[in-house]
Amino acid sequence: MKRVSFSDQRCSLAQALEVIGEWWTLLIIREAYFGTRRFSDFQSRLGIARNVLSDRLDRLVENGLLQREPASPGAKRVHYRLTDKGRNLVTVVVALVQWGDRWVSGPENAPIRMVDRATGAEIGDVQVRSQDGRPLAFHDIGLQPGPGADQAIHERFQETVTNDGAVRWRIRRHMAE
């Protein structure tokens, strides 16, 4: 059966997965970070089937993560280059690589080191932070209904106002109540 489209889910996570959730997509993006631009280089380095690659590249261009440009001025041959939208995914990729290094492969097996160009030192761990830069641990992050929250989302939250007028949101653990 057709998988439910995530696009009707409001969550940005689902929306993002709609774009990059395909198996190969992030690996293609990663290859692009490496500077790979040509069809055949993507193909041989990733070991991906040509038709699948073709399809994924099309979709990535369509979605604005990659752009096609003439390999040399006037040539019909094209290169695939990252757009800002694609480049902006670097946080996700780095976070994912670091997670994989830490919990799956083990840091000692990391095939790639990512360094700060300016100093040559390894980059830091990607972290969630407050706007003023304090690292936030899992439990420091609170959830609230956002500007685009629909009925279903609102139903999952319970709003309470404390004595001093501050507003708190609590997440309902179970719907039935």
Add this chain to the structure above:
Amino acid sequence: MKRVSFSDQRCSLAQALEVIGEWWTLLIIREAYFGTRRFSDFQSRLGIARNVLSDRLDRLVENGLLQREPASPGAKRVHYRLTDKGRNLVTVVVALVQWGDRWVSGPENAPIRMVDRATGAEIGDVQVRSQDGRPLAFHDIGLQPGPGADQAIHERFQETVTNDGAVRWRIRRHMAE
């Protein structure tokens, strides 16, 4: 045909995708962040088929992102709770949500706000940073062969030593040379 297993790819990104690359997996993790613990709550909130959910939960437990525990002491009913390994993915999820908010949905449509519990202010953008906390833009990040680099990886880099003895790595754009 059988899809190539990413596990034989050295890259931690591929390894991570092996664990969480499945369509539903990250959404289940997100639900767990919301505090969802029961099978039926996952099911009804995500709208996922029961057998698929069953399979994904099994795999998540197998891979150590979730753990099963008795719903109440002595009960046979179980809850699914995040492990540290699962919780640690929060960076990835937040980065992905923020990317989706920014590039796909538009921030004004964000159904969920993530705030710093201590202040109630929105959390900051997840960023790649140097170890001493400077934000690193895409081009500030350099790549080098890591401790687990194999022959194939090494071949993609060219090592050069500058006059003053510093070592630089350059990525070969094309293999043939």
Add this chain to the structure above:
DNA sequence: CGGTATCCCATTTGATACTG
């Protein structure tokens, strides 16, 4: 409630052959 077992279809994927 919390699953498991079956069944079946849609999609993805890889291999191969072909084209400009």
Add this chain to the structure above:
DNA sequence: CAGTATCAAATGGGATACCG
């Protein structure tokens, strides 16, 4: 080189029925 076209196999996913 840079794809497109076609095809078969594997898998993912949904629906439904069943069970303790």
